Amino acid sequence: MVSRVLVPMDGSEMSERALEYAAEVYPEAEFTVLHVVGEPSPLWGKAAGVAIADDIDAAAREHAGPIFERAEAIVDDAEGDIALSTEVALGHPVRAIINRAEDYDTVVIGSHGGTIAERLFVGNVAEKVFRRSPVPVVVVR
Template identity: 30%
Template sequence: MIDIKKILIPTDFSETSQAATQYAVELAKKFGAQLHLLHVIEDPVVYMPMFESYALPPKEDFENFAKTRLDNWILDEDKAGLEISTHWVHGNPFVDILKYSKREEIDLIVVGTHGRSFTAHLLLGSVAEKVVRKASCPVLTVRPKGHQFIHPISDDE
């Protein structure tokens, strides 16, 4: 029997992460699992070259943003009955997702995937793909525009 006690949701606060979060919340409810929300704060110079010529916002601004978003990432009505743990770190997304999952003995990682084109994938790589290939636990990838298994509850149920 599959026993899932800890589910990790790495989030970059995108639409794809929100779709993955919906799956993770439902799985956590079904298995009575603890949810771990993780945001990795990347060095802005990596993805925003314009900061080379402008002053960077203070590190605390990125940390406060991450904390606020993580605290409000799951809707209050979805939080009922769930144990949720939020964390943020500075680093490289795929490396720190893997480190966190090992350290916390995560049973399942639920990650959104952007589904970029082949060319964009070659240039940018894919955090989700790297996590799938290197994680020591199962990984569920979710595309926001893909087939959805979560259906709204009707009034008859």
């Protein structure tokens, strides 16, 4: 039985479909919506990294706000009494998802993002998560 589901969301239609699918298939499960924000690159230089470091967590949370609001709306529209928590991670999406996956029974991820660039990048993320995850992965189109 699946009782804990990780749903990475990037704000794309496919990530929303993934959450809708998960809510339909696992209505009794606890859900965590994970949004991954890239962190400043070391190539920016030490001074830039220090200047941004104080506000990066708050900025990441603010960036994720609309995505989490949409996730809450999707869960509210679903049947059942779904428990939803949200989490922001900094870093590379594949690593962030894989690092959290072992705490869940399954990962439900959208197949790709909305724009052509997002399709290439997020499709690559979905494929890598599928290949490397320690738990089963459902890829939703």
